[in-house]
Amino acid sequence: xxxxxxxxxxxxxxxxxxxxxxxxxxxxxxxxxxxxxxxxxxxxxxxxxxxxxxxxxxxxxxxxxxxxxxxxxxxxxxxxxxxxxxxxxxxxxxxxxxxxxxxxxxxxxxxxxxxxxxxxxxxxxxxxxxxxxxxxxxxxxxxxxxxxxxxxxxxxxxxxxxxxxxxxxxxxxxxxxxxxxxxxxxxxxxxxxxxxxxxxxxxxxxxxxxxxxxxxxxxxxxxxxxxxxxxxxxxxxxxxxxxxxxxxxxxxxxxxxxxxxxxxxxxxxxxxxxxxxxxxxxxxxxxxxxxxxxxxxxxxxxxxxxxxxxxxxxxxxxxxxxxxxxxxxxxxxxxxxxxxxxxxxxxxxxxxxxxxxxxxxxxxxxxxxxxxxxxxxxxxxxxxxxxxxxxxxxxxxxxxxxxx
Amino acid sequence: xxxxxxxxxxxxxxxxxxxxxxxxxxxxxxxxxxxxxxxxxxxxxxxxxxxxxxxxxxxxxxxxxxxxxxxxxxxxxxxxxxxxxxxxxxxxxxxxxxxxxxxxxxxxxxxxxxxxxxxxxxxxxxxxxxxxxxxxxxxxxxxxxxxxxxxxxxxxxxxxxxxxxxxxxxxxxxxxxxxxxxxxxxxxxxxxxxxxxxxxxxxxxxxxxxxxxxxxxxxxxxxxxxxxxxxxxxxxxxxxxxxxxxxxxxxxxxxxxxxxxxxxxxxxxxxxxxxxxxxxxxxxxxxxxxxxxxxxxxxxxxxxxxxxxxxxxxxxxxxxxxxxxxxxxxxxxxxxxxxxxxxxxxxxxxxxxxxxxxxxxxxxxxxxxxxxxxxxxxxxxxxxxxxxxxxxxxxxxxxxxxxx
Numbered sequence: 008x009x010x011x012x013x014x015x016x017x018x019x020x021x022x023x024x025x026x027x028x029x030x031x032x033x034x035x036x037x038x039x040x041x042x043x044x045x046x047x048x049x050x051x052x053x054x055x056x057x058x059x060x061x062x063x064x065x066x067x068x069x070x071x072x073x074x075x076x077x078x079x080x081x082x083x084x085x086x087x088x089x090x091x092x093x094x095x096x097x098x099x100x101x102x103x104x105x106x107x108x109x110x111x112x113x114x115x116x117x118x119x120x121x122x123x124x125x126x127x128x129x130x131x132x133x134x135x136x137x138x139x140x141x142x143x144x145x146x147x148x149x150x151x152x153x154x155x156x157x158x159x160x161x162x163x164x165x166x167x168x169x170x171x172x173x174x175x176x177x178x179x180x181x182x183x184x185x186x187x188x189x190x191x192x193x194x195x196x197x198x199x200x201x202x203x204x205x206x207x208x209x210x211x212x213x214x215x216x217x218x219x220x221x222x223x224x225x226x227x228x229x230x231x232x233x234x235x236x237x238x239x240x241x242x243x244x245x246x247x248x249x250x251x252x253x254x255x256x257x258x259x260x261x262x263x264x265x266x267x268x269x270x271x272x273x274x275x276x277x278x279x280x281x282x283x284x285x286x287x288x289x290x291x292x293x294x295x296x297x298x299x300x301x302x303x304x305x306x307x308x309x310x311x312x313x314x315x316x317x318x319x320x321x322x323x324x325x326x327x328x329x330x331x332x333x334x335x336x337x338x339x340x341x342x343x344x345x346x347x348x349x350x351x352x353x354x355x356x357x358x359x360x361x362x363x364x365x366x367x368x369x370x371x372x373x374x375x376x377x378x379x380x381x382x383x384x385x386x387x388x389x390x391x392x393x394x395x396x397x398x399x400x401x402x403x404x405x406x407x408x409x410x411x
Numbered sequence: 412x413x414x415x416x417x418x419x420x421x422x423x424x425x426x427x428x429x430x431x432x433x434x435x436x437x438x439x440x441x442x443x444x445x446x447x448x449x450x451x452x453x454x455x456x457x458x459x460x461x462x463x464x465x466x467x468x469x470x471x472x473x474x475x476x477x478x479x480x481x482x483x484x485x486x487x488x489x490x491x492x493x494x495x496x497x498x499x500x501x502x503x504x505x506x507x508x509x510x511x512x513x514x515x516x517x518x519x520x521x522x523x524x525x526x527x528x529x530x531x532x533x534x535x536x537x538x539x540x541x542x543x544x545x546x547x548x549x550x551x552x553x554x555x556x557x558x559x560x561x562x563x564x565x566x567x568x569x570x571x572x573x574x575x576x577x578x579x580x581x582x583x584x585x586x587x588x589x590x591x592x593x594x595x596x597x598x599x600x601x602x603x604x605x606x607x608x609x610x611x612x613x614x615x616x617x618x619x620x621x622x623x624x625x626x627x628x629x630x631x632x633x634x635x636x637x638x639x640x641x642x643x644x645x646x647x648x649x650x651x652x653x654x655x656x657x658x659x660x661x662x663x664x665x666x667x668x669x670x671x672x673x674x675x676x677x678x679x680x681x682x683x684x685x686x687x688x689x690x691x692x693x694x695x696x697x698x699x700x701x702x703x704x705x706x707x708x709x710x711x712x713x714x715x716x717x718x719x720x721x722x723x724x725x726x727x728x729x730x731x732x733x734x735x736x737x738x739x740x741x742x743x744x745x746x747x748x749x750x751x752x753x754x755x756x757x758x759x760x761x762x763x764x765x766x767x768x769x770x771x772x773x774x775x776x777x778x779x780x781x782x783x784x785x786x787x788x789x790x791x792x793x794x795x796x797x798x799x800x801x802x803x804x805x806x807x808x809x810x811x812x813x814x815x
Contacts, residue, residue, distance in 0.1 A: 124569045129650060150648050155591045156584050160650040161565040161657070165528045165738045166615060175616045177733035180560050180687065187559045189687045189732075211570060211659070212579045212814060238733065244554050246533060246564040247651020253565070254733040255615070283584065283593045328593075329581035329642065329658040330814070334569045410616060410734070 009096045013108065015054035020398025024391035026051050026091055027226070027261035027399075028060070028073055031114040047071050047117045051091055052261055052400075056108040063090050073120045073262065077206035077225050078335040084206065084225060088266055116260035118169045119228075120204060123334035125167055125256065126326060127200070127232060127342060128159040130317035132276070134345035137357040154280060157317040157325050159339070162232075163253035167338065170259050170402040174233055176379060176409040177254040181237035191409035192235035194362075195377040198343040199300050199310055199353035199385045200230040203319045204262055205337035212330040217288045220320035221265050223333060227294075227319075229259040229385050229402040230340045236356055236376070258338070259385075259402040267397055271295045271389040273313050282321070285328050292320035296399075298344055298387040300353065305368050310344035310353040312387070379408045413500045417512065419458035424802025428795035430455050430495055431630070431665035431803075432464070432477055435518040451475050451521045455495055456665055456804075460512040467494050477524045477666065481610035481629050482739040488610065488629060492670055520664035522573045523632075524608060527738035529571055529660065530730060531604070531636060531746060532563040534721035536680070538749035541761040558684060561721040561729050563743070566636070567657035571742065574663050574806040578637055580783060580813040581658040585641035595813035596639035598766075599781040602747040603704050603714055603757035603789045604634040607723045608666055609741035616734040621692045624724035625669050627737060631698075631723075633663040633789050633806040634744045640760055640780070662742070663789075663806040671801055675699045675793040677717050686725070689732050696724035700803075702748055702791040704757065709772050714748035714757040716791070783812045 011023040021027065032047040049068045050057040060068035060076075065087065067075040076083070094100045129135055132149070135158075139148030152158060176195055180187045206225035209215050215223050232252060239251025275293035296312035322339055343353040352358045355376055359365055362375035377383070384403035391397035415427040425431065436451040453472045454461040464472035464480075469491065471479040480487070498504045533539055536553070539562075543552035556562065580599055584591045610629035613619050619627050636656060643655025679697035700716035726743055747757040756762045759780055763769055766779035781787070788807040795801035 124567055127650075152586075152591075152645055152648065156646060158646065158650055158653075160653055161567055163528055163565055163735060164568070165741070166735050168615070175734055179733045182556075186684075187556075187687065189689060211572070235733070241556055242560060242562065243649070243651075244556065245647070245651070246562055247647075247649070249562075249564055250729070250733040250735070253730075253735045280590075283591065285593060325654070326657075329583045329639070329654040330579055331567060331570050331654070331657045337569070 011053060011095045012098050012101045013053050013056060013095055019054050020388065020400050021052045021054055022391065022395050022397060023053065023092065023095060024393060024395040025263060025267050025397035026053065026088060027263045027267070029119045029260045029262065030072060030117040031057050032117065033109065034113050034115050049073050049076065052111065053095055055111050057111055057114055058104070058108055062094065062104060062107055063087055074336050077120060077204065078208070080207050081222055084264065084266065088264065116169060118167065119260060119262050121336050122164040122167045122338050123336035125162045125164040126159050126339040127162045128157050128317065128322050128340065129342040130157055130315045130322065131343055131345045132316040133314065133347050134343040134353065134357065137345060137352065141356070141361050155282070157322045159322065159326070160247045162256060166253055167256045167258060170257055170404065172257060172404060173407045174255050174404045175407045177235050177238065178409050179235060179238040179250050180241055182241040187241065192238055193376070194236035195406065196234045196236050196355045197300070197383050198232035198234055199298055200232055200340040200342060200344060201296065201312055201387070202228045202230040202258060202338050202340040204228065205333045206335060208335055209327060209333040211332040214330065215323055215327045215333065217286070217292070217320040217324045220292055220323055224265060224319065224323065226262040226264040227268065228262055229387055229399045231257040231383065231385055231402050231404060232340060233257065257402050257404045259400050261400045263397070263399055267391060268294060268389060270392050275318055276314065276316055278316070285324055286321050288318060288320055292318040294389065296387045296389045298385060301384045302366065302374060303368055303381055307366055308350055308352055308358055310351050311346040312344050314346045315341060315344065377406050379406050381406050415457060415499045416502050416505050417457050417460060417499055423458050424792065424804050425456045425458055426795065426799050426801060427457060427496065427499060428797060428799040429667060429671050429801040430457065430492060431667045431671070433523045433664045433666065434476060434521040435461050436521065437513065438517050438519050453477050453480065456515065457499055459515050461515055461518055462508070462512055466498065466508060466511055467491055478740050481524060481608065482612070484611050485626055488668065488670070492668065520573060522571070523664060523666050524740050526568040526571045526742050527740035529566040529568040530563050530743040531566045532561050532721065532726050532744065533746040534561055534719045534726065535747055535749045536720040537718065537751050538747040538757065538761065541749060541756065545760070545765050559686070561726045563726065563730070564651045566660060570657055571660045571662060574661055574808065576661060576808060577811045578659050578808045579811045581639050581642065582813055583639060583642035583654050584645055586645040591645065596642055597780070598640035599810065600638045600640050600759045601704070601787050602636035602638055603702055604636055604744040604746060604748060605700065605716055605791070606632045606634040606662060606742050606744040608632065609737045610739060612739055613731060613737040615736040618734065619727055619731045619737065621690070621696070621724040621728045624696055624727055628669060628723065628727065630666040630668040631672065632666055633791055633803045635661040635787065635789055635806050635808060636744060637661065661806050661808045663804050665804045667801070667803055671795060672698060672793060674796050679722055680718065680720055682720070689728055690725050692722060692724055696722040698793065700791045700793045702789060705788045706770065706778060707772055707785055711770055712754055712756055712762055714755050715750040716748050718750045719745060719748065781810050783810050785810050
């Protein structure tokens with residue numbers, strides 16, 4: 008990997024090896040300079056700057072979302088990335104490109120793509136087993152189907168929001184010893200996840216094998232699948248989570264292309280019993296991401312994505328094995344990422360063991376579930392190309408009180 | 412209701428009292444006449460004809476779907492309906508409007524709107540109790556939450572297809588005494604449902620009360636929620652149905668506006684225990700629809716929609732009580748419509764009591780679940796305005812063999 012002429016701070020998540028895509032508009036502010044991008048337009052991020060993708064001259068970026076670019080497919084993804092690397096490394100381009108760079112502090116990031124269908128999986132063995140131990144203490148922690156297929160369900164695409172969107176504490180029904188009551192959720196939680204973004208659609212009735220994963224999936228984002236545990240516990244039989252999840256799902260603003268994650272690929276845990284043929288991988292699509300969860304700025308967990316039992320390629324093969332079609336903008340998330348250690352758990356349900364083991368924050372207060380005013384940020388870094396280190400930025404959100 | 416100058420056959424589902432909306436394109440065929448609408452464009456149906464909605468001069472119909480019209484809201488919905496009634500009843504308009512009519516036999520109908528999020532409820536007590544008796548014979552048929560909230564889940568919006576789309580038998584995992592195997596579903600079923608189409612969006616964090624139902628919901632369609640019972644049975648714990656449903660969901664091509672269903676409103680069954688405040692209705696939104704399910708043309712069931720325990724207005728209030736936003740094109744379906752009698756059951760799972768009581772068809776063959784080549788049509792009629800009878804047309808589909 009060559010060096011960019013754009014200065015990149017040493018610890019930045021966004022060196023030239025990354026080049027993630029997003030959508031941004033110029034923040035109206037004191038700087039008052041004339042360069043601007045408005046309305047929201049696709050950009051690429053490098054270091055502490057964004058560069059409008061109109062720099063490529065490609066009409067796919069004359070849009071308010073990345074969807075047209077995502078739909079264009081792998082050859083276009085490769086060509087655009089190659090052109091951006093050329094523009095940002097060859098000093099011959101510096102004179103005309105540099106004036107187009109905008110400090111990231113001067114932009115607002117928007118939802119980078121229009122979400123078509125949103126699916127959430129349940130792919131961490133440690134998470135599924137923790138949930139089993141908490142809620143079904145007298146039985147095997149894993150349900151019988153768990154090691155045979157990547158369990159998943161559809162979530163609400165219309166309430167996927169971009170990082171920094173405030174999260175209003177949801178109201179709903181929860182059960183009590185005196186029967187169900189209506190009110191604000193008292194057990195508001197997070198789920199630290201990684202989401203994968205479909206670029207190339209597939210036809211109804213066809214399947215996408217694990218081998219064809221990268222022909223359809225463009226890249227990855229961080230996901231916080233906010234969860235109202237009391238609402239969820241009462242509603243979820245027999246059809247699964249609904250209002251306990253559908254009030255909001257936050258994603259990070261930067262879509263890291265699979266091309267930037269080539270050196271992060273690792274084999275996941277051995278799968279025993281062996282999986283059915285359609286779930287086999289020739290080359291593993293595990294990813295060596297180090298995640299971190301910060302509660303009011305304080306790191307409380309470091310989930311290891313490499314420990315996930317099911318890979319994203321297996322999830323996509325499963326999702327389409329019944330002939331379900333893919334659309335550009337489909338988002339499928341991993342489910343809570345939890346590792347084997349206590350400080351690797353990706354939900355507060357697990358981290359506080361259903362509230363029995365509160366977390367103490369540096370200000371001396373303790374937490375079980377989220378309180379109004381709390382914020383949570385999830386970050387991740389990964390091995391980048393050529394020995395570099397890249398990152399996903401963060402997905403963050405703050406809890407506002409329930410509305411009366 | 413006045414009389415249209417367009418001839419309408421006596422038993423038609425589509426008298427002037429109905430005027431449902433759809434999207435159609437001219438079928439290329441032997442007639443070879445010059446009047447045509449291509450590409451697909453919004454139309455209204457009357458009797459055995461469709462009329463392109465460009466006749467209204469409204470730019471909202473210069474689109475391939477009804478979404479811009481749906482998004483325009485109740486005042487526009489009312490104004491367009493009033494104008495269509497005027498055009499189709501006042502003979503002064505006949506000379507210029509009549510040449511624009513196209514026989515329905517000469518058009519292809521398309522998906523009438525782009526589906527945003529798809530939610531499926533479970534609102535028939537008879538259906539939920541039948542399923543409980545079949546799968547949990549030693550316990551109460553209804554789960555503890557069922558009479559307190561309308562249980563629902565998100566389905567796959569991207570695989571909602573219009574009536575007449577062939578359904579390829581899905582493949583997937585099912586469990587056997589020797590462990591899970593991969594293959595074509597052997598227990599392919601239907602669910603006869605009614606779906607409601609959201610026109611006006613709502614803001615994230617706000618709620619839509621039962622009172623405001625008709626400000627947001629434009630109309631209704633018939634839904635066949637095809638279900639692979641063997642796939643579903645193995646996958647659905649603990650996160651609900653996924654691949655057992657996501658391969659296809661068929662809807663009827665004609666969206667019947669709520670305005671045409673005003674005289675079909677009835678109170679549903681008494682709700683005991685009383686529901687929480689946010690689920691109460693000032694005026695009931697039950698609908699007196701007579702549905703019919705035909706298996707290879709033979710009527711096998713007549714589900715009464717008026718028997719549904721939860722109304723669509725209650726479902727919408729529940730769906731948004733946590734602040735989840737609505738988008739134009741959201742579709743939420745009732746769940747299987749089953750009445751108390753055996754010949755009122757809206758799924759073959761119930762109708763054949765999980766295969767134990769096969770249905771005999773007039774050709775002498777018997778059925779438990781769907782065989783390749785079978786077709787299923789669901790129809791419904793309702794009291795229309797002014798003592799008329801209106802209908803939904805049909806949602807139909809044929810089973811093609813699984814792909815190797």
